Amino acid sequence: MNVGCPDCGTVYRVDPAKVPVAGVRARCVRCPSEFEVSVEERFSQPPQPATAAFVSASEGLESGAVGDGPKTVGLEGHDRDASVGAEWSGESSLGESETNATETATTASPGQTDANEQTLPPAPFGSADPDARARRLARALVSDIVVYHPDRREQSLKQGTIRQDFRSEISKSWDEYVDQVGNEMARKTSYFQAALNEILAGGARIF
Known part of the structure; x- marks a missing residue:
């Protein structure tokens, strides 16, 4: 079906x-x-x-x-x-x-x-509402980091080293984000940064 x-x-x-x-x-x-x-x-x-x-x-x-x-x-x-x-x-x-x-x-x-x-060709990602789609994609990508590495994240938060410890995962998620929403949207907005602070950093302004 x-x-x-x-x-x-x-x-x-x-x-x-x-x-x-x-x-x-x-x-x-x-x-x-x-x-x-x-x-x-x-x-x-x-x-x-x-x-x-x-x-x-x-x-x-x-x-x-x-x-x-x-x-x-x-x-x-x-x-x-x-x-x-x-x-x-x-x-x-x-x-x-x-x-x-x-x-x-x-x-x-x-x-x-x-x-x-x-x-039919695939529709461009976020064509209906680019800002809303970019925000949701950023949150989804950052949420994946938390889901895949819950223990390491908790330890990094306690040690205050989450920015350094998750550099590789953040870089890969950022590349995926730029690929999906486009370079201009990714760089002129703070959706990805906000998702990192809210979800990965637990509400702290680290990124």
């Missing part, structure tokens, strides 16, 4: 057998909006190219999600700022093994066959 983002219209192909009866909550690769996914849902928005992967909740988000390679979007049983991309993480009922489903989403007018369908 197809599931789509109600905000930007990105469509993902999902095996309904992998979706729990109670449904799961997803974040979009393009915008990252949150939306509910259940086996009954269908979306009619014009689809865009997208990639989706399934992992069990026990495996969690992979540490390589931010940086080089495909972007990831978390789908979890609890709320938090998620990674940007195409990874789905649901309840344990999704299964222990990871499977991959790759789809090129297309759109067609009534009466057209699959052979006549035309692929």
